[in-house]
Amino acid sequence: MNHNEVIERALIHIEDHLQHSLTVESVANAFNMSKYYFHRLFSAMMGCTLSQYILSRRLNASLTLILDKNNSLTDIAYRLNFGTQASFTRAFKRQYGTAPSSVKAGITTISPIPIPTVVNRPIKNINGDIVADFTLTEFEKTRISGIAFEVDLANDDYKKKIRAHSEMLLSQIDETINGPCYVIYSNCQPDSTRFKVLFGIPSSIEIDEPYYFTVDVPQIFCARFNYCGDLLDIGDVLKSDYARFLKISRQETAETDIELIQVFEDVHNSDSAYHIYAPIKKLPADSHL
Known part of the structure; x- marks a missing residue:
C-alpha cells in the first residue's frame, strides 16, 4: 500500500x-x-x-x-x-x-x-520528519493576461465568486489556446482577509472590459508543492502542509505582496494536476534540502 x-x-x-x-x-x-x-x-x-x-x-x-x-x-x-x-x-x-x-x-x-x-499528494522525508513533497525553485518572471477581482475569505461566497470569474475568463479563451493557466493570490493589506485574485494565461488577450488586466509577475524564489484536485477544496490541507514545511525545513516566508501562485497544466481542465508556488526567503542552506 x-x-x-x-x-x-x-x-x-x-x-x-x-x-x-x-x-x-x-x-x-x-x-x-x-x-x-x-x-x-x-x-x-x-x-x-x-x-x-x-x-x-x-x-x-x-x-x-x-x-x-x-x-x-x-x-x-x-x-x-x-x-x-x-x-x-x-x-x-x-x-x-x-x-x-x-x-x-x-x-x-x-x-x-x-x-x-x-488529499492525494507526494510526501518527503527530512531527517525523519515527513512533509508534503516540495522543490525549492525560482518562479520565472511571467507576463499574465486575465481577469482580476477581489475576494474576502471571511465571506462564505468567496469560492463561488472565484469559480464564476474563472468561468468568465475561460468563456473568452479560444479553444486553440493551449498550455498552463495561473491563479495568483495577493493580499490587499497586512492581516486582511481580502485578497486580490488574477486568473489568467501567459498569452495576450484582447478584451475591452475594465476587469481584464495584463500583469508582469516578477521572478520569485518559492517552495513548489504538487497537488491534484481543486485548490478551493483543499485549502486547509495546503495551509497545514505549508506550516509543517516551514517548521521542519526552517524556511521563512518572503516579504512580498504575492501570497500564492497556482499553476494548472491545462487551461481547459481546472481539475488537472497543478503546482502551488509559495514565496519564501532564499537562504544559503536552501541548496542542502
Missing part, C-alpha cells in the same frame, strides 16, 4: 473501532507499521495528531447517539471511551461550543460529518 491508501484505510479502521481503545500503536499494528513512522505519516497527511483526530471522530459519532432517547450522556461517554460524563461534556464544548445536553434537548442542531477525504 502507498501512504495515501494506508491513511485512507486507517480512517476507516478508526471509524469502525471508536468504541474500543485506540492508540497509535494499536492502529499502526493493524497495518504492520512502526508506531513512530505511522504517527509522523498520519500527522503529515491529516494535519493533526492521531489522538486529536480520534477525539474529533468520537465527538462526531456522539451526535447520532445523543439523538437516541434511549442513550443517556453517561452511557455515551462510556461507550465512546471518554471515561466520565464530565470529560465528555468538556471535550464536546471545546469542539462544538455548546453542551451535549443542548443538542439532546433540541435547542442546538449539529450535523455529523463524513470521514474526511485524504
